[in-house]
Amino acid sequence: MATIARTTAKVFYYARNFARDVVPQELFRRQLANRLKKARLPDSSVRHRLNYYNKLHDAFVPSANAVRIGKLPFDPTMYYYDLKEFARYFDPALLVDVEFGDIVEVPKVPSIVKDRPIRAQDSNAVIMKLDKFRHFHMPADATAFADKRPSVVWRGDLNNPIRTRFLDAVRDLPFCDAGSHKPNAPVAYSKPYLSIGQHQRYRYIVSLEGIDVATNLKWIMNSNSLCLMPPPTYETWFAENQLEANVHYVPLEADFSNLSERVAYFERHPAQAERIISAANAYCRTFANEQAEQAISLLVLYKYFVLSGQIEPDPEVWRYITG
Structure with missing residues (x-):
């Protein structure tokens, strides 16, 4: 909206x-x-x-x-x-x-x-x-990582099998608020729409490619939330191929089997999460x-x-x- x-x-x-x-x-x-x-x-x-x-x-x-x-x-x-x-x-x-x-x-x-x-x-x-x-809409985020909800969020169109696979993998995880806000989404995957500001209330935001790149990747990396995603397979002017795993974002396995472990790790080591967030923010400033x-x-x-x-x-x- x-x-x-x-x-x-x-x-x-x-x-x-x-x-x-x-x-x-x-x-x-x-x-x-x-x-x-x-x-x-x-x-x-x-x-x-x-x-x-x-x-x-x-x-x-x-x-x-x-x-x-x-x-x-x-x-x-x-x-x-x-x-x-x-x-x-x-x-x-x-x-x-x-x-x-x-x-x-x-x-x-x-x-x-x-x-x-x-x-x-x-x-x-x-x-x-x-x-x-x-x-390249990358709004500011005034909420510190420590002050956000210790949960994972994702919203998007189910236009890629990867996205459906992700929702199936996390449906029973209590710390995940993930689903599609699109009117044509199956009931099992349906979730209310969230604005960018509402996404930014969560510590962990997942980025998933759709038809090509993930549109949300840029504003996630410009936020104070930690970006979790599989390694990119497409790139734009944002030069996604130059992003480094565990430097600019947290890599997820193709079946998302490591998501729980990664979230638990960064909940125990918030300073490391903030280090990655800082590097992601610096990368975004390249385009400013x-x-x-x-x-x-x-x-x-x-x-x-x-x-x-x-x-x-x-x-x-x-x-x-x-x-």
């Missing part, structure tokens, strides 16, 4: 992006050189992250299905706006392959995506920060520097257009990207 503040933020999101679309786009394109200059931040993590999201090294040719920057698909709208925020600085005739929505396979050609499966050969999936209003976020986004696209042979690289910018 959306709060007034969240609804207001969504209205502002759409208003701001609509305004960007109606302004003469030439005004943005004139700023490209200056934006690229400012994007060369001295922070080495900028170069590391842009090359992590865009792992391409070799030249390629856009596919026959590629679309012009000036004609990006408008649906889903938030994907369009999040990509157009940075694409509008480039020539509208430039071609790009895009796959909006939940991506469960690596594209056959280099494509802009929101997420990709975690595997060795994934360079064709070029990640941009798409659908960020939903996925808006200057860096914008620089990386622009450079990810720039690298894509250079390697696709559509832009002659500026020597300074390309030296910055390649190191």
